[in-house]
Amino acid sequence: MLNPKPVEPNMYRYDEFDARFVSERVEQFACQVQRRLSGELTEDQFKPLRLMNGLYLQLHAYMLRIAVPYGTLSSRQMRKLAHIARTYDKNFGHFTTRTNLQLNWIKLVDVPAILRELADVEMHCIQTSGNCVRNVTADQFAGATDEEIEDPRPLAEIIRQWSSLHPEFVFLARKFKIAVGACEKDRAALAYHDMAVQIVRNAQGRTGYKVMAGGGMGRTPYLAHVMREFVEREDILAYLEAVLRVYNQDSRRDNIHKQRIKILINTIGPEEMRRRVDREFKELKAMGTLQLPQGELDRIAAYFAPPKFESGLSDAIPDAGADFANWAKTNVSRHKAPGYAIATITLKTPGQVPGDATSEQMDIIADLMDEFSVGEVRVTHEQNLVLPHVRKKDLPAIYARLKELDFASPNAGLITDIIACPGLDYCDLANARSIPIAQKIARKFENLERQQQIGELKIKISGCINACGHHHAGHIGILGVDKKGVEFYQLQLGGSGAEDAAIGEIMGPGFTEHEIAEAVERVVNVYLAARQPGERFLDTYRRLGMAPFKAAAYETVAA
């Protein structure tokens, strides 16, 4: 095994201020843990404090959620995560739909030590839970795709800093999720966020930001409304703060299910929301303290400068056998530099728990990052990893190594590339298990030829109405419910979290755990029989509507 020297990728690096901030935050939390252990804090008082630092109490143990800001990790950080999972947990971690890493078997007394280890590699758990601004996510192809106007991560980093322990917004009515994208193609599910920023160009060719708010999943799904089509660069923090301020002041606080910003905006209407936001924005802009100078944007952007791409590389994907060619077809995407590619590692080999990786797998991925992708990896909201900058000529070698790891499934975007929340196996909010259902469906469609024939089809599974598995945004969404102690699974069709965002339509009564995979199969068969050339499942569904799918899904259940 090669053991390459860690490569430091071009990404944000803490300066002395960030480093002190995070280490003081660690000690502050260590003190809160002490006060809980000594009984000075009740569990009720400790709860929001620990949540604000990513610590949940799950079914069996504490769960710690580590922030991976805008999904970007260095190999040094990946090795640290592997080490922490090995030392303090059961040797594996779970990459989440918020691009974080969760450890499921943590002891409270170990948490301060884990946080100190994380701080050593410029990581933290700040605001990965609780009623505050959560980890900021971004397009996983940032800085590598030729589709973007610019790399969205510098703005995401600026938002991370601004939202870290913001004195006004750490006790919001509910959680608040922000995503940043930079192209028409939406890989970050912008429309499903409490607030989203899309980098755009206006008619004069100037770069600025489109701001959306009020999207969300959960029991009342909504797509975000555009708050403002074009916010000038220097105004962006003032505008985002204005939205949050209106939310903090005006949101309901009397019913936990009606306290997200989506409810506020859809109650008062987007027009009234814009009016209230504009008033705050005008005042904040006039005060000037949140104005973002171009120099500051440039300074942060410099950290994310593109790596030095080699010139003169062949732009062809090498010939390396049929298995490799299959993998390259789905898991390799176009890069902006000739001779380079973006490689998606799906953590979804049929039979695996979606998003899980062992410490050994993380260590080897860190090696791959160093050897082939300038020391960098991205975590995606679809619970996969992405090597953003690889030379096409290295793809066969990468594939061979992923194969040894059992992470070489050629299924990115296909029916077995399933999002699933941890479900009742871990989560005390869940009504039903998600993981075994994902495994069952993946096994059913394991045949690669069949997967390729079906083409792009996104299945997303949540074990309860909170929708951590994004079922509303699935082309096929599956929601686990509990009926008198028995798990049932409802189907939803036609959702999308991409640029054609839509909320899936509920089909009808649920299926048992034994029926659900076959019901999915019958739905897929309707599509295969009815599709027109070039149509994805989603397109056929949109053309035909629910009726033929519903008729087929329930066909044999009744018999």
Place this chain on the structure above:
Amino acid sequence: MTRLLKSGGFAADPFTAVADDAALPEGPVLVSLARFQREREALLARNTALGVRLQSHENPESLGADVPRFALIALEFPKFRDGRAFSWARMLRTRLGFKGEIRAIGDFLYDQMNYQHRVGFDAWEVPDHFTIAQFQRALTEMTDVYQPSADGRKTIRELRAGR
């Protein structure tokens, strides 16, 4: 029992909190927004310091042009999880230009005092066992801040620029 913490130390509270249906005693009083609105003329005519108590759903803008006539505005935390008063305090200090005392009352935690201080609170009703040392520690656990707020502290960005 509670004590008043102000200007970095414990202070006597000159205000008498008065229930909505109780007779007004001599001297400075602290009344609810409802009572203030009902008895506005009489309260303002008393020629003594006046305080108003706002519940977390009561926007300070509802005080209108009367804001500068108060010596004290007490913002209530009904539950420590209800963070609306963080925005109300900031609004009082910046938009409404309130220079008097903003007092935190109700159910709040030690761990929130630094945030309260940042957005404009300058007085706290704390339990008897609470110490000045605890208060000082609450304000100094985190040295630097990323956001501008009502306290006017230099942000990390400004500190970087000044290096």
